[in-house]
Amino acid sequence: MNEAFQIMLWPLVACLVLPGILIYLGLHIIRREIIFVDLALAQVAALGTCVSILLHHEAHDWQTFAWSGVFTLVGAAIFTLTRPRERRVPQEALIGIVYVVAAAGALLLLSRSPEGNEELRKTLVGDVLLVRPAEIAIVAGIFALVGLVHVVFRRPFLALSFEHGRAAGRNVWGWDFLFYALFGVVVTVIVHLFGVLLTFSFLIIPAVCAHLLVRRLAAQLAVSWAVAALASGAGMVASFQLDLPTGAAVVCALGLALLLVGLGRGLRRRGRSVAPTPPADGP
Amino acid sequence: MMNTICKLVAGCLFLAGAAGTAARVNVVATTADFGAIAGAVGGQFVSVTVLAKPAEDPHFVDAKPSYILKLNRADLLIEGGAELELGWLPPLLDGARNPKLAAGQPGHMAVAEGLALLEVPADLDRSKGDLHAQGNPHFMTDPENARHAARRIAAGLAAVDPAHQAAYAANLAAWLKQLDAHAAVWRQRLAPFAGARVVAYHDAWPYFARRFGLKMDVFLEPKPGIPPSPAHLAEVIATIKREHLKAIIIEPYQNRRTAETVAAATGARLVDFAQYPGGLKGTDGDYLALFDRLVNNLAAALAAP
Numbered sequence: 143m144n145e146a147f148q149i150m151l152w153p154l155v156a157c158l159v160l161p162g163i164l165i166y167l168g169l170h171i172i173r174r175e176i177i178f179v180d181l182a183l184a185q186v187a188a189l190g191t192c193v194s195i196l197l198h199h200e201a202h203d204w205q206t207f208a209w210s211g212v213f214t215l216v217g218a219a220i221f222t223l224t225r226p227r228e229r230r231v232p233q234e235a236l237i238g239i240v241y242v243v244a245a246a247g248a249l250l251l252l253s254r255s256p257e258g259n260e261e262l263r264k265t266l267v268g269d270v271l272l273v274r275p276a277e278i279a280i281v282a283g284i285f286a287l288v289g290l291v292h293v294v295f296r297r298p299f300l301a302l303s304f305e306h307g308r309a310a311g312r313n314v315w316g317w318d319f320l321f322y323a324l325f326g327v328v329v330t331v332i333v334h335l336f337g338v339l340l341t342f343s344f345l346i347i348p349a350v351c352a353h354l355l356v357r358r359l360a361a362q363l364a365v366s367w368a369v370a371a372l373a374s375g376a377g378m379v380a381s382f383q384l385d386l387p388t389g390a391a392v393v394c395a396l397g398l399a400l401l402l403v404g405l406g407r408g409l410r411r412r413g414r415s416v417a418p419t420p421p422a423d424g425p
Numbered sequence: 426m427m428n429t430i431c432k433l434v435a436g437c438l439f440l441a442g443a444a445g446t447a448a449r450v451n452v453v454a455t456t457a458d459f460g461a462i463a464g465a466v467g468g469q470f471v472s473v474t475v476l477a478k479p480a481e482d483p484h485f486v487d488a489k490p491s492y493i494l495k496l497n498r499a500d501l502l503i504e505g506g507a508e509l510e511l512g513w514l515p516p517l518l519d520g521a522r523n524p525k526l527a528a529g530q531p532g533h534m535a536v537a538e539g540l541a542l543l544e545v546p547a548d549l550d551r552s553k554g555d556l557h558a559q560g561n562p563h564f565m566t567d568p569e570n571a572r573h574a575a576r577r578i579a580a581g582l583a584a585v586d587p588a589h590q591a592a593y594a595a596n597l598a599a600w601l602k603q604l605d606a607h608a609a610v611w612r613q614r615l616a617p618f619a620g621a622r623v624v625a626y627h628d629a630w631p632y633f634a635r636r637f638g639l640k641m642d643v644f645l646e647p648k649p650g651i652p653p654s655p656a657h658l659a660e661v662i663a664t665i666k667r668e669h670l671k672a673i674i675i676e677p678y679q680n681r682r683t684a685e686t687v688a689a690a691t692g693a694r695l696v697d698f699a700q701y702p703g704g705l706k707g708t709d710g711d712y713l714a715l716f717d718r719l720v721n722n723l724a725a726a727l728a729a730p
Contacts, residue, residue, distance in 0.1 A: 269513075
């Protein structure tokens with residue numbers, strides 16, 4: 143048991159502390175119906191990394207961070223400009239297009255780079271089992287700053303996501319751009335530690351569970367955090383006991399949590415509709 | 426009464442603990458080739474675990490919690506070195522917190538040390554595409570380097586377990602004798618094809634090519650990890666046809682369909698290769714059996730009309 147604790151301690155800490163901001167952003171993302179925007183932004187940031195590698199910078203040079211940062215901002219600008227004003231084309235379509243074009247663009251760029259794909263694979267996709275305490279501290283610091291911005295400017299951000307921008311005032315574009323830029327930073331940073339699957343799951347699944355169960359934002363936050371924490375714990379235990387890849391185990395635990403929430407909700411509804419027997423056919 | 430039970434239990438636990446720990450040296454090898462040799466040299470005095478699966482790309486190993494546990498309990502860690510395990514081993518070692526495996530300790534050895542590696546970049550210029558700053562780490566594809574590896578592994582075992590030094594030396598001598606016998610056969614089988622050009626999916630076999638006098642300089646991948654482009658494949662197909670090349674080497678984790686397409690277009694044969702014992706069926710834990718298969722497969726393809 144002691145050994146289990148030693149090995150799973152930092153992955154568990156990472157899964158309890160870092161997804162906090164992901165969960166909150168997930169509530170926004172679901173309301174905005176832009177589920178795959180995280181994958182698209184991460185891919186656009188990766189395109190920036192490719193450009194940097196092509197210019198012969200190392201994957202961990204500051205220039206590489208700068209390039210992927212610039213590309214993240216470009217991605218944020220794209221999604222700001224495509225905010226649907228009239229519903230001719232759903233924004234999800236554009237998000238998907240940005241994702242595949244960025245991914246294919248990365249392949250094209252890398253085919254001109256001597257290192258090819260391997261360098262990129264090594265740097266972009268993390269594994270939650272291998273997180274180091276220092277990495278958790280740095281990422282937690284970045285997330286705290288992003289969280290602070292979201293707390294200070296919560297009114298325009300919430301208005302944009304939850305009231306379709308009606309209350310945001312005139313500066314919709316500016317707030318939208320800031321939202322996507324911060325979101326891009328969060329996703330790019332966390333994918334380095336968690337990998338793509340786990341990042342996406344933490345972003346979406348707890349928020350979906352919360353939307354199924356409760357209405358008020360504060361309650362949704364509480365439910366999401368509880369779901370994420372419980373599923374992380376269960377995933378860690380399963381990963382250790384059955385010796386499974388840790389990230390994938392937590393993803394499946396989150397999926398299972400959603401299944402249980404869905405079943406529970408279905409049973410509750412049935413209970414409600416059965417209890418007061420409809421008198422329609424009765425004598 | 427209670428007291429005696431406690432004593433009995435404690436005694437049993439002590440015995441079990443002593444039997445479990447004192448008997449064998451816990452060896453962890455990163456790849457199956459080192460594991461196979463450690464098993465042959467260590468014999469009954471070691472218990473060997475291998476981290477990377479034989480058919481897994483050793484640059485990208487998926488970490489599991491048990492890997493950290495195994496490293497935590499290891500007495501000797503054998504890694505290839507030369508950046509082969511760079512992407513995944515250091516964080517696992519961080520997690521394992523095993524002082525015996527710290528860098529510089531006798532419990533942590535890199536087989537590549539003391540070997541002259543191929544493809545060592547003259548200067549560290551990224552623009553020339555140096556994936557491996559210390560040279561190509563797939564050195565075990567040359568049986569002569571396996572000789573070096575076996576010697577180093579025997580020395581490593583003797584360092585962490587001096588009591589059985591004589592046994593390790595005897596096992597080493599026996600294994601090297603077997604290696605010599607097999608290597609003579611391998612050379613003989615491939616001798617008729619000296620200078621033959623062989624196509625490979627990925628540039629992983631320069632040591633093998635050098636040892637057996639083959640030329641492996643046509644690759645299906647234009648660059649490591651980059652999917653073949655149509656123009657590049659057309660060029661490869663033209664080369665194969667022009668020179669009547671007969672064999673395309675393919676490993677378990679590479680894209681077989683590309684190789685099959687090229688084979689179908691040219692009449693060259695696909696030759697199943699693997700770098701690690703167990704990567705081909707029936708070669709589990711046996712470096713010599715693996716190379717028997719590699720040499721036979723390749724010789725059969727090259728001898729085809």
